[in-house]
Every structure is written in structure tokens, then in C-alpha cells.
Amino acid sequence: MTTTSGATTVNNTFVNSTKKFDTAAISKLNGDENYRVWRMRMTSLFTSMKIMDIVNGSKSRPTTTGDTQDKWDTGNTDAFTSMLLTMTDSEVEKISSCTTASEIWGKLSIMYQSTSGESKQVLFQKFYGVMEDHFHSPVRTMCEIQNLAAQLGSMGTQIDDDAIVARVISSLMSERFRQFREAWRSVDSTKQTSALLLSRLKTWELEDEESNGSKKKTESSKAFSANQKGGNKPRKSKEEIAQLKKTTKCHNCQKVGHWSRECPDKKKNQNASNGQDSNANQSKQQHSSQQQTKAYMAGESNNEWVNDSGATSHCCGRLDWYTDYIKFTTPSKIEIANGTYMLAEGVGKIKLQALISGTWTEIELINVFYSPGSANLFSENLLLDRGF
Known part of the structure; x- marks a missing residue:
């Protein structure tokens, strides 16, 4: 607490002998950016303190000593202190040569309210x-x-x-x-x-x-939730993974004992495809998808993603969700659990928000087959293949 001519400041609250004002509620003057608002607030403050005539200079300091001179000095000090407390350091520097409240008020008016x-x-x-x-x-x-x-x-x-x-x-x-x-x-x-x-x-x-x-x-597509490696869900041991391989089929050759990324047939196909042009690779990929892509659930296009334990690939019925899309020259057949087929017209990428270990993160699904009118299927088998 500091005392100046009958006035004090406590925690940014200005106090004179009769009234208390919270100057912390007044945004500090920061140049012409907020001068007009600051001036309006300070005018109201000085008017309520009945010292506006001292601030605007219409009431000069009495020449004779006594109560009237002391009263003017107190009002001037109150106004002077109020303005200093509601100005940034750089603004105080600009008026540091001023000795009265009216000098500060007038100088600020010239700087920020010029009528030129x-x-x-x-x-x-x-x-x-x-x-x-x-x-x-x-x-x-x-x-x-x-x-x-x-x-x-x-x-x-x-x-x-x-x-x-x-x-x-x-x-x-x-x-x-x-x-x-x-x-x-x-x-x-x-x-x-x-x-x-x-x-x-x-x-x-x-x-x-x-x-x-x-x-x-x-x-917007609704997000799904998954645990990444190292997340809250513990990783499976080598023994658990080996046991799991004995009961699940490879998505590439449909044999048990290994997963798609370890498939010998897949490695042979990759070696055989070396040196071929991109069009041949795309044709082969499309043919492979016709033979092996399966989906457990399909239906009308909607705005939700469904975790599908039977789908071997991601599928989507909304073309407007794709950020990158390649249309097939010939639609690919996707086998459904009931023995029928739906047609995939192309493949591409889709971005969406995923809740991963408690944090929403933008991810990108790749190789998502587009089948008009189908449900949006998120393949749990692909998630499993990637170690989730």
C-alpha cells in the first residue's frame, strides 16, 4: 500500500478519501488502438469523483492557500494517479514530462484525438x-x-x-x-x-x-477409437501372437499360420512385379481386390464408421469424403458375408479424426474402396495386421 496526498492504491484498486474504484477493470491505454474506449471510461470515473473540471483544465489551481487549494491538489493527485495506473509503461513514458492531470489529458488528446x-x-x-x-x-x-x-x-x-x-x-x-x-x-x-x-x-x-x-x-465422418502401440492397451507377447496366428487366416493367401505382411505368396508377387509399369501394377491390384476383398456388413450410405471384423479392406459409400481418389476402369467385386457382391468403383484416401490414447488426432485411411451406397466399414483385420 502506498499513500499519496490522501489517496491510496491497494491491489490495483484506486482509493481516495471518500470513494473506491477498481482500476484493474479498466483496460490499460495502449495507444490509439483503445484510446477512445479508455477515454470514455476515465471520463465517467472522473465525473463520478467530481474532479472532471480539474482534469480537463476548466478549473485551475487556486492561488490562495487554504482548503480550496488543498482540495484541488487532492483531486489533481487522484486523477494523476488514476491515469498512470491505467496506462502501459510505454504510454507513461510519453507523458512523463507532465506534472498535472490536465497536462496528461491534453497531451493524450493531441496525440490520439487530433482534429487535423x-x-x-x-x-x-x-x-x-x-x-x-x-x-x-x-x-x-x-x-x-x-x-x-x-x-x-x-x-x-x-x-x-x-x-x-x-x-x-x-x-x-x-x-x-x-x-x-x-x-x-x-x-x-x-x-x-x-x-x-x-x-x-x-x-x-x-x-x-x-x-x-x-x-x-x-x-463429417464420426471418429473411431483405437489404441496405438505403447498406448493404454498392453502389447501381446510373442507366444500370444503365435497362438493367434494358428486360428486366423492370412488376408493374402487365406492360409493359417502367418499374417499378410509375412505371406510368402505376397513376397513372390512383389518380386515378380518388379520392373513392370504402374498400369500393370494397378491392373493386378484391381484383379486381386476382385478375388479377395471381403466385407461383412453393407447397407445404405450414412455418416458413421462401423468397426467390421470380417472386412479385409476399408470401404466407404461417400465419394465426397475422399481427399485422393482413383477410379477403376472396371468395377471390382467385393464379396459380402451372405454370398452376394457389391461393386467398388475406385479406391483412395480419407482423412478423419481418431481418438487415440485419449487424444483426438487427424489420421488418413489409405486404400479405401469406394462402393456407392455401402456402409462405411473400418477393417479391424487391417488394424490387427498392423499390430494394434
Whole structure:
């Protein structure tokens, strides 16, 4: 606690002899970026303290000693201290030569509230240059335009409500506001006020957020959960893996005793394919998928992924989810558990969010077969092959 001419400061709260004010609630002055808001708050503070006449210089320090001079000194000190506590260090440096509250108030006004033609020109450029974009909501854009108009008004250039409304509408020129602009033009011109426009924009913004939220929930694939190596689920021992191989088939040759990545036939095929061009490899891969790709579950296209213990490959019925896609020259047959087939028209990659060891992470599924209208199948066998 420090004491100065009958006033104290305690934990950023300014206290004078009769009143207490929490100056910590006032954002510190940081140049012209927040000068207008800071000045408004400080004006209200000094008015409530009944010392605004000392701050703006309309009441000079009495020449005769006595109670009136002491009262002025106390008010000046209160205002002086209040301003210093609500300014950043760099701003205090700029007014360090000032000795009274009115000198600080006047110097800040000259620096940040100049009425020169040059300052007006800059404000006019900002006023007519504000445009709505993805970084500014339409409501925030309108508030920014209104603030600039108020600053011009404080310099003696009044901008009427009609001009503000017209400026806001002209800032909403993107295609997504086309219907809004048409609806606004249908409003009676006598009712086209800034208050009504702000209300309409708030309603539009809430409906747009709700619409986008529903769209994302509908269009995005639902995530699945899996444990990575080294996660919460302990890894199987060599003996457990060897025992598991005795009861599961290789996805490549359909024989028991080994898994796909260890398959001798797969290694032979890889050696035989060396030197062939990419078109031959793609044809061979497509032929292989026709013979061996199986799916346990299929149905109508939806927005969920299904963990499928019978599928030998990932399958998806949503073409719009693919980030990379290759269409087959001839559709591939995928065998379903009931003995029928569905057709895969191509293969590609899909990105989605996965919950891995308690953390949502973006992953990429590769070699995902596209079958229009099918369920979205996540192959547990592929997960098993990769050691999960």
C-alpha cells in the first residue's frame, strides 16, 4: 500500500478519501488502438469523483492557500494517479514530462484525438474500407463501422444513420449475404435504421452458426477409437501372437499360420512385379481386390464408421469424403458375408479424426474402396495386421 496526498492504491484498486474504484477493470491505454474506449471510461470515473473540471483544465489551481487549494491538489493527485495506473509503461513514458492531470489529458488528446485533416482522412479511409470477411462477423463489422463514425463525429464530422446503414450493407458483398441484402431492400425505407439492421444481423449470425453446426455434424465422418502401440492397451507377447496366428487366416493367401505382411505368396508377387509399369501394377491390384476383398456388413450410405471384423479392406459409400481418389476402369467385386457382391468403383484416401490414447488426432485411411451406397466399414483385420 502506498499513500499519496490522501489517496491510496491497494491491489490495483484506486482509493481516495471518500470513494473506491477498481482500476484493474479498466483496460490499460495502449495507444490509439483503445484510446477512445479508455477515454470514455476515465471520463465517467472522473465525473463520478467530481474532479472532471480539474482534469480537463476548466478549473485551475487556486492561488490562495487554504482548503480550496488543498482540495484541488487532492483531486489533481487522484486523477494523476488514476491515469498512470491505467496506462502501459510505454504510454507513461510519453507523458512523463507532465506534472498535472490536465497536462496528461491534453497531451493524450493531441496525440490520439487530433482534429487535423490528415487524421480525418485516415479515419475516412478506414470507414469506407471495412469489409466483412471470415475473420470478422457481420455484427462485429457493423460495430467497427459505427465506432469509426463516432470517432469522425468527435472530430466535428457527423455521419448520419442512413449513411452508416448504407456503409454496412455495402460491406456485406459476398455471395452468402445475397439473400440478406435482397431481404433488407424489401424493408420500408423509413424503417431501415441502424438499430433494426443490427438486430437483423444478430439473427442472421445465430442462424448461420446453427446451420453450419448442423451441417458439420451431418457431413463429417464420426471418429473411431483405437489404441496405438505403447498406448493404454498392453502389447501381446510373442507366444500370444503365435497362438493367434494358428486360428486366423492370412488376408493374402487365406492360409493359417502367418499374417499378410509375412505371406510368402505376397513376397513372390512383389518380386515378380518388379520392373513392370504402374498400369500393370494397378491392373493386378484391381484383379486381386476382385478375388479377395471381403466385407461383412453393407447397407445404405450414412455418416458413421462401423468397426467390421470380417472386412479385409476399408470401404466407404461417400465419394465426397475422399481427399485422393482413383477410379477403376472396371468395377471390382467385393464379396459380402451372405454370398452376394457389391461393386467398388475406385479406391483412395480419407482423412478423419481418431481418438487415440485419449487424444483426438487427424489420421488418413489409405486404400479405401469406394462402393456407392455401402456402409462405411473400418477393417479391424487391417488394424490387427498392423499390430494394434
